[in-house]
Amino acid sequence: MSSPAIAFAHKSQERFLEELKALLRIPSVSTLPEHKADVRRAAEVLALDLRCIGMEHVEIIDTPGHPLVYADWLHAEGKPTCLAYGHYDVQPADPLDEWKTPPFEPSERDGNLYARGAVDDKGQMYMHLKALESLLKSSGGKLPINVRVLLEGEEEVGGEQIAKFVKENPERLKADFALVSDTEMFAPELPTLCVGLRGMIYTEIEVRGAMTDLHSGMYGGAAPNPFVALSQIIAALKDRDGRIQIPGFYDKVKSPSDDELQAWKRLPFDEEHYRKTEIGSPSLVGEPGFTALERTWARPTLDVHGMPGGFIGAGAKTVIPAKATAKVSMRLVPDMTAEDTFARYKAFVESLKPAGVTVDVRLINRGEPMVISTDNPYIDAATRAMKEIWGKDTVFIRSGGSIPIVGDFHRYLNVPSVMMGFGLPDDNLHAPNEKFHIANFYRGIDSIIRFFEEVGAA
Amino acid sequence: MSSPAIAFAHKSQERFLEELKALLRIPSVSTLPEHKADVRRAAEVLALDLRCIGMEHVEIIDTPGHPLVYADWLHAEGKPTCLAYGHYDVQPADPLDEWKTPPFEPSERDGNLYARGAVDDKGQMYMHLKALESLLKSSGGKLPINVRVLLEGEEEVGGEQIAKFVKENPERLKADFALVSDTEMFAPELPTLCVGLRGMIYTEIEVRGAMTDLHSGMYGGAAPNPFVALSQIIAALKDRDGRIQIPGFYDKVKSPSDDELQAWKRLPFDEEHYRKTEIGSPSLVGEPGFTALERTWARPTLDVHGMPGGFIGAGAKTVIPAKATAKVSMRLVPDMTAEDTFARYKAFVESLKPAGVTVDVRLINRGEPMVISTDNPYIDAATRAMKEIWGKDTVFIRSGGSIPIVGDFHRYLNVPSVMMGFGLPDDNLHAPNEKFHIANFYRGIDSIIRFFEEVGAA
Numbered sequence: 001m002s003s004p005a006i007a008f009a010h011k012s013q014e015r016f017l018e019e020l021k022a023l024l025r026i027p028s029v030s031t032l033p034e035h036k037a038d039v040r041r042a043a044e045v046l047a048l049d050l051r052c053i054g055m056e057h058v059e060i061i062d063t064p065g066h067p068l069v070y071a072d073w074l075h076a077e078g079k080p081t082c083l084a085y086g087h088y089d090v091q092p093a094d095p096l097d098e099w100k101t102p103p104f105e106p107s108e109r110d111g112n113l114y115a116r117g118a119v120d121d122k123g124q125m126y127m128h129l130k131a132l133e134s135l136l137k138s139s140g141g142k143l144p145i146n147v148r149v150l151l152e153g154e155e156e157v158g159g160e161q162i163a164k165f166v167k168e169n170p171e172r173l174k175a176d177f178a179l180v181s182d183t184e185m186f187a188p189e190l191p192t193l194c195v196g197l198r199g200m201i202y203t204e205i206e207v208r209g210a211m212t213d214l215h216s217g218m219y220g221g222a223a224p225n226p227f228v229a230l231s232q233i234i235a236a237l238k239d240r241d242g243r244i245q246i247p248g249f250y251d252k253v254k255s256p257s258d259d260e261l262q263a264w265k266r267l268p269f270d271e272e273h274y275r276k277t278e279i280g281s282p283s284l285v286g287e288p289g290f291t292a293l294e295r296t297w298a299r300p301t302l303d304v305h306g307m308p309g310g311f312i313g314a315g316a317k318t319v320i321p322a323k324a325t326a327k328v329s330m331r332l333v334p335d336m337t338a339e340d341t342f343a344r345y346k347a348f349v350e351s352l353k354p355a356g357v358t359v360d361v362r363l364i365n366r367g368e369p370m371v372i373s374t375d376n377p378y379i380d381a382a383t384r385a386m387k388e389i390w391g392k393d394t395v396f397i398r399s400g401g402s403i404p405i406v407g408d409f410h411r412y413l414n415v416p417s418v419m420m421g422f423g424l425p426d427d428n429l430h431a432p433n434e435k436f437h438i439a440n441f442y443r444g445i446d447s448i449i450r451f452f453e454e455v456g457a458a
Numbered sequence: 459m460s461s462p463a464i465a466f467a468h469k470s471q472e473r474f475l476e477e478l479k480a481l482l483r484i485p486s487v488s489t490l491p492e493h494k495a496d497v498r499r500a501a502e503v504l505a506l507d508l509r510c511i512g513m514e515h516v517e518i519i520d521t522p523g524h525p526l527v528y529a530d531w532l533h534a535e536g537k538p539t540c541l542a543y544g545h546y547d548v549q550p551a552d553p554l555d556e557w558k559t560p561p562f563e564p565s566e567r568d569g570n571l572y573a574r575g576a577v578d579d580k581g582q583m584y585m586h587l588k589a590l591e592s593l594l595k596s597s598g599g600k601l602p603i604n605v606r607v608l609l610e611g612e613e614e615v616g617g618e619q620i621a622k623f624v625k626e627n628p629e630r631l632k633a634d635f636a637l638v639s640d641t642e643m644f645a646p647e648l649p650t651l652c653v654g655l656r657g658m659i660y661t662e663i664e665v666r667g668a669m670t671d672l673h674s675g676m677y678g679g680a681a682p683n684p685f686v687a688l689s690q691i692i693a694a695l696k697d698r699d700g701r702i703q704i705p706g707f708y709d710k711v712k713s714p715s716d717d718e719l720q721a722w723k724r725l726p727f728d729e730e731h732y733r734k735t736e737i738g739s740p741s742l743v744g745e746p747g748f749t750a751l752e753r754t755w756a757r758p759t760l761d762v763h764g765m766p767g768g769f770i771g772a773g774a775k776t777v778i779p780a781k782a783t784a785k786v787s788m789r790l791v792p793d794m795t796a797e798d799t800f801a802r803y804k805a806f807v808e809s810l811k812p813a814g815v816t817v818d819v820r821l822i823n824r825g826e827p828m829v830i831s832t833d834n835p836y837i838d839a840a841t842r843a844m845k846e847i848w849g850k851d852t853v854f855i856r857s858g859g860s861i862p863i864v865g866d867f868h869r870y871l872n873v874p875s876v877m878m879g880f881g882l883p884d885d886n887l888h889a890p891n892e893k894f895h896i897a898n899f900y901r902g903i904d905s906i907i908r909f910f911e912e913v914g915a916a
Contacts, residue, residue: 031773092775098670157773198675202774211738212556213889216761217656217859219736220789221700221753224743227762227784228696235693238686240812242679278677280669285682285814295679303674304685305777306768311785315489315615316660316822317550318787319763319888326685327769329776331678354698356743364774401675430777431671 004138005449009130013442016130017113019049020441021106023088023122024115030066030089030154039066039153042088042122046129046151047071053133054141055149063161066153073136074146079456080378081146083175083415084132085405086125086182087155090117091430098432111438118436119423124181125151127422127441131448144456148175152405155182158202158365159404166408177378178409179451181444183421186397187268188437191386191447193379194419196256196297196398197406199332199369201342205233205349206325206360214320224356226324227310233352233359234326237302242286244302244330246348252336256298256398264293267395278425297398300341301331327364331400338366367404372416377458382418385450389443401429420447462596463907467588471900474588475571477507478899479564481546481580482573488524488547488612497524497611500546500580504587504609505529511591512599513607521619524611531594532604537914538836539604541633541873542590543863544583544640545613548575549888556890569896576894577881582639583609585880585899589906602914606633610863613640616660616823617862624866635836636867637909639902641879644855645726646895649844649905651837652877654714654755654856655864657790657827659800663691663807664783664818672778682814684782685768691810691817692784695760700744702760702788704806710794714756714856722751725853736883755856758799759789785822789858796824825862830874835916840876843908847901859887878905 009016028042029035043060046069050058055071066089074081093103093116101107103116117123128149135143150173152162166173183194209224238244256264271292275284286295295301305328310321332341346361353359374396383394399419406417422444428434467474486500487493501518504527508516513529524547532539551561551574559565561574571581586607593601608631610620624631641652667682696702714722729750733742744753753759763786768779790799804819811817832854841852857877864875880902886892 031775032771091777092769092771094769094771095671156775200675200776202776209739212886212891213553214737215859215888216759216763216787217658217789217857218883218887219754220759220761220787220858221744221757222732222742222750223737224739224741225761227765228692228760231689231692231762232698234686234689240690274680279672279681281667281682281814282816283682283814284680285812286679292680296677299679301674301678302686303678303683303776303778304689304768305674305775306770306779307685307765307782308770310762310764311550311552312764312766312770313490313550313552316785316787317489317614317763317888318658318660318761319549320761321764324765327774329674329678329774331675354743356739356741358740399675400678401673425676428670429676430673430775433670 003449003453005134006446008138009134009445009449012134016445017438017441020123020126023126024106024117025104027104028089028153029092030157032092039089043067043069043153046088049129050149053129054136055132061165065161068162068165069151070149072148073143076143076146076456079145080176081148081174082452082455083173083178083409084128084147084149085178085180086128087121087152088125089153089156090120090122091156095432100433108438112435113438114433114435116434118434119427120429120434121155121182123436123441124421124423124444127181127444127448128179131445131452134445134449135452144453148173160365162405163408167412170413173413175413175415178415178417180403180406180417180419181421182403183399183419184423184425184427185421186395188424189390189392191390191392191394192421193382193394193396194399194421195374195396196371197369197403198400199336199338199367200329200402201332201338201366202329202364203342203345204325204327204362204364205230206323207357208323209357210320210322213322216318216320219320223320225320226357227321229354229357230307230324230326232354233349234304236352241288244300246344248344249300249341253300254334263396269293296400298333300333300336302328304328331402332369334369334371336369338368367402368407370407370410376416378416378418378455381454381458382420382451385454386447388450389447420451461907461911463592464904466596467592467903467907470592474903475896475899478581478584481584482564482575483562485562486547486611487550488615490550497547501525501527501611504546507587508607511587512594513590519623523619526620526623527609528607530606531601534601534604534914537603538634539606539632540910540913541631541636541867542586542605542607543636543638544586545579545610546583547611547614548578548580549614553890558891566896570893571896572891572893574892576892577885578887578892579613579640581894581899582879582881582902585639585902585906586637589903589910592903592907593910602911606631616825618823620863621866625870628871631871633871633873636873636875638861638864638875638877639879640861641857641877642881642883642885643879644853646882647848647850649848649850649852650879651840651852651854652857652879653832653854654829655827655861656858657794657796657825658787658860659790659796659824660787660822661800661803662783662785662820662822663688664781665815666781667815668778668780671780674776674778677778681778683778684815685779687812687815688765688782688784690812691807692762694810699746702758704802706802707758707799711758712792721854727751754858756791758791758794760786762786789860790827792827792829794827796826800824825860826865828865828868834874836874836876836913839912839916840878840909843912844905846908847905878909
């Protein structure tokens with residue numbers, strides 16, 4: 001490991017962390033309109049950073065949504081081209097009162113950096129930039145391979161604009177493989193590549209009863225209650241065991257191969273430990289007959305995220321609300337498709353409509369499920385690089401999460417994605433007290449440097 | 459109708475309305491802690507008003523909650539004593555964006571005064587004060603009967619303090635009857651006395667799953683979803699026809715007498731017109747085999763007011779919330795009791811708990827149901843007064859709403875309540891665009907003046 005780039009990275013660690021903190025201070029919450037300017041500010045900071053480290057053709061690409069950031073360095077003649085992807089938008093930070101330190105004031109505790117976006121995905125995306133900086137600055141401005149960087153600002157709201165851009169610009173994004181660092185390690189110190197992702201449809205069900213909010217004393221007993229109606233619909237979507245009741249929902253579900261299932265059995269995983277340390281509920285739930293890993297990686301699911309409407313303040317307000325909404329998403333697995341699943345779901349929800357109300361079912365965003373073959377030279381190079389940095393063989397896992405762009409890279413650019421992530425299972429993604437283990441930030445940079453060097457040396 | 463008090467009231471109408479508007483500008487929302495000072499401010503304005511019009515022993519009575527306001531005038535020797543009750547607190551104004559004019563900036567349109575509290579109950583309570591003023595100012599400071607005024611500031615949150623005060627001070631509140639103007643007329647121009655009220659229990663069900671909010675991609679399929687669990691519980695509380703499934707819930711329900719049911723049939727009421735103009739839903743709901751009036755006046759009901767928790771912003775957040783809450787109330791009818799009903803409900807909800815979550819059921823506030831005999835001289839005097847002012851015979855109705863204090867007056871003071879209200883069915887109580895028909899405000903004052911004169915002349 002005598003790489004000058006690694007040496008550069010090591011001596012720059014403190015500065016890299018400070019720069020990441022500056023990025024985390026920008027509340028680039030893509031789903032909230034009041035943060036639109038913050039999302040753009042994050043794009044501008046990244047464009048500046050890319051220019052400073054020596055990348056070329058740096059551009060903020062405006063879209064009808066949040067902007068994309070593009071940069072490249074294409075002078076490694078005859079060498080492969082990497083498309084390095086990341087996203088600089090973050091999830092909303094609420095509930096704010098459950099954060100131990102403010103979500104947009106990064107704070108170090110016990111070797112971790114706490115902030116919204118610390119690991120998802122600002123911290124992981126920033127490893128790419130700092131690996132590129134280390135390579136460029138330690139070699140007189142050269143990279144061992146060609147690199148295109150493409151960053152988006154709306155992954156957390158469905159990534160519509162990048163999907164459109166990728167679809168419409170295959171020549172401009174021509175590459176041999178993509179590098180995506182938006183996943184996690186299976187366990188601390190266990191180098192991991194993710195080779196499967198669930199897809200998603202995110203929907204809203206809106207139930208309307210009376211034309212206006214009504215007094216529940218005056219009208220209770222005659223006026224329809226939209227929350228009762230909505231609860232009846234939601235309760236009918238799953239049975240008590242957690243099996244989803246939408247007709248045909250499971251028809252297209254493909255089981256993982258026996259080899260893959262066997263490999264999962266060898267992973268260091270204890271359901272009771274997982275329940276206690278990661279979930280903390282009285283028991284796990286889900287479809288009978290499947291392990292927790294199968295249920296989260298290889299089975300489709302349905303969750304309710306919130307039910308806006310009516311009175312949610314402290315104390316008592318005796319209102320029959322005119323409407324109630326539920327935010328409902330489903331995770332999909334191969335070979336389900338977003339379109340077919342949404343159509344089945346919508347028809348089923350409409351069929352469940354109780355008397356006295358109207359029901360509207362809306363698709364908010366979607367992403368297709370994806371499984372990636374491990375049989376390619378970039379996956380090989382990645383496992384070699386990680387062995388060197390971590391001293392261990394890489395495990396191949398799937399993720400229950402969704403990164404729709406990985407499907408688009410495959411579909412429109414015909415490139416495989418190397419999903420090399422350095423998050424940890426207890427990083428509180430999308431939750432209060434999100435963190436990134438600082439040692440993983442540093443070793444992630446090292447791993448990416450070595451990965452680029454391995455690909456360039458092949 | 460040669461009453462000098464009526465003449466005084468007529469020439470003072472414009473000023474009375476302006477004074478009411480000033481009272482309505484105070485956002486005395488009792489359920490919201492941030493309005494605590496406003497609730498007190500309303501009490502202070504009313505105390506000042508009572509002093510100005512010539513009432514005696516005016517006092518703001520501090521309590522651990524919001525204050526009471528007391529005043530009396532007790533110099534009509536040998537005449538009956540009236541306990542005039544009203545409340546100066548109001549419901550929250552949300553959803554704010556559905557108000558055509560701001561809730562705390564009273565606005566006149568089409569002969570109505572729009573504001574939160576216009577009719578419930580500031581406007582109706584204020585009729586008492588202005589009737590007393592008219593009587594006092596037109597007679598050299600005398601009233602035809604003895605009057606005690608008792609105003610509270612937490613009717614909308616359960617009225618705990620006034621209940622305690624009434625229970626502990628029967629001598630201080632000694633009276634022959636109570637006057638309560640917090641109900642409505644059955645139809646425009648139809649003088650109405652309310653002789654029955656539903657009781658209420660207002661509750662919260664809190665469901666907890668994981669120890670923290672979780673990413674629905676990572677954990678969906680293994681982590682319990684509290685909104686799904688809560689929906690399953692709520693869906694099981696009612697069948698599809700609206701019949702409440704809590705075991706024993708209907709056991710104590712007493713049917714109205716045949717006479718009362720016959721009288722209801724003679725009321726000018728058309729269910730289809732009611733559905734269209736007051737409710738506006740595709741159809742009415744509720745227990746089969748009962749009319750809409752029976753369902754809202756004489757049958758118990760269950761409503762959900764809101765389901766706080768999780769993500770309620772715009773767009774998509776893929777979170778499995780750690781907890782979800784439902785605000786659920788039930789209206790009770792004779793001879794149900796709040797205590798027995800809550801115990802049955804709590805046990806049933808706990809029995810419905812799905813796997814993987816914990817459930818906590820809390821009682822927020824309560825009030826007992828009440829039916830009042832029409833066989834007393836004060837009801838007679840009220841019907842005579844209203845015949846004179848409105849030119850029509852009074853109809854006796856019940857209300858689906860709850861005014862717990864009426865039960866306390868009966869229980870602790872042994873006085874019947876005359877519930878003489880002048881609201882209209884489309885006044886939007888507890889909803890956006892609450893209003894009071896201004897002509898009813900004026901004729902209500904006249905009716906109360908004549909009522910006091912009739913009681914004094916008997």
